[in-house]
Amino acid sequence: MPLLDSPRAAAPAVAPPPTRPARLAVDLVRLVRPAHWVKSLLVAAVPLLDPRSWHSAELARLGWSVMAFVLAASAVYVGNDVADRHRDRHHPVKRDRPVASGRVPVPLAYVWCLVLLLCLALLLTAGLVGPAWPVLAYLALNVWYSRVLKHVPLVEAGVVAVGFVLRAVQGYLAVGAAVSAWLLITVFAGCLLLIVGKRRQELLDSGVAHRPALRGWSVELAGHLLQLTxxxxxTAGLVWMGTEAPFDPHGEAAMLLSTPFVLYLVSRYLQLALVRGTAGDPVRLLLRDRAVVTAAVLWAASLGVLYAAARFPAIAAALS
Structure with a gap:
């Protein structure tokens, strides 16, 4: 039996450091921000509520449309990280990004972006997503954003929100459904709310060094814009629930049922943004805050029951 005080026995096992190729592969994955891929699920979120899209062809187009936006957004993330690498070094969190920190060379990042765009081009030319103009508009808008619009105060926040609207439009086109104006307004305003909260937190954390457009912002202005958005x-979300959402003939019931949940979720976000100062990463905040997740699950379950009653009246009649 080895002695307890033996140097060989007491030495803790130390895991070998990752090799450079392994670390580089991890950093390339980090560049495309997998945690943010959930944003592209907006493509399929609402069209799946319509039973007319529950067919193999429509579901396949929805799936490929989600993948198309994942590839497009990933390419945009890589391109933006390359373009913003000098400013990101002034940000307490963004300075650790693979390109800003120097772990991924700029030429390799450009090659990675081209690979993603090539995969997207193959997907679109194969005709798997149906009408693809929202994806192409998203790419064109982000090129314009990276070169010009990101430096225009207020406009740059609206451009980011429009990217989410294009995701929703792509979902409608994939299943051949009519686009809901009230839903698009809801998506735009809701996303703008999150973006304004993020900009406010950036002002508090690092000032305007890493984002020149913030020179046209102030914490007070961001607070007012949070209220407005x-x-x-x-308002737009509740109107959509009562008029155009697929809950007919229970649209008013859906609107009434949703009111307390919507008000709580928005109020909770404002609390996290204004009181706790945790709005810097909206995706992480919304997915990890227990109160937000619990309220969203309860809301979804309640609407699921109402949706079943609207789509399957025989079941509702039997239960009643």
Whole structure:
């Protein structure tokens, strides 16, 4: 039996450091921000509520449309990280990004971006997503954004929100459904709410060094814009629930049922943004805050019951 005080026995096992190729592969994955791929699920979120899209062809187009936006957004993330690498070094969190930190060379990042765009081009030319103009518009808008619009205060936030609207439009086109104006307003206002909260937190954390457009912002202005966009998002969302959402003939019931959940979720976000100062990463915040997740699950379950009652009246009659 080895002695307890033996140097060989007492030495802790130390895991070998990752090799450079392994670390580089991890950094290339980090460049495309897998945690943010959930944003592209907006393509399929609402069309799946319509039973007319529950067919293999429509579901396949929805799936490929989600993949198309994942590839497009990933290419945009890589391109933006290359373009913003000098400013990101002034940000307490973004300075650790693979390109800004120097772990991924700029030429390799450009090659990675081209690979993603090539995969997207193959997907679109194969005709798997149906009408693809929202994806192409998203790419064109982001090129314009990277060169010009990102330096225009307020406009740059609206451009980012429009990217989410294009995701929703792509979903409607994939299943051949009519686009809901109230839903698009809801998506735009809701996303703008999150972006304004993020800009406010950036002002508090690092000032304007890493984002020149913030010179046209102030913490007070961001607070007022949070109120404005919050009201617009809640109003448009509830109107959509009561008029164009697929809950007919229970649209008013869906609107009434959704009101407390929507108000709580928006209020909770404002609390996290204004009181706790945790709005710097909206995706992480919304997916990890227990109160937000619990309220969203309860809301979805309630609407699921109402949706079943609307789509399967025989079951509702039997239960009643």
């Amino acid at each position: 919050g009201v617009l998002a809640v």
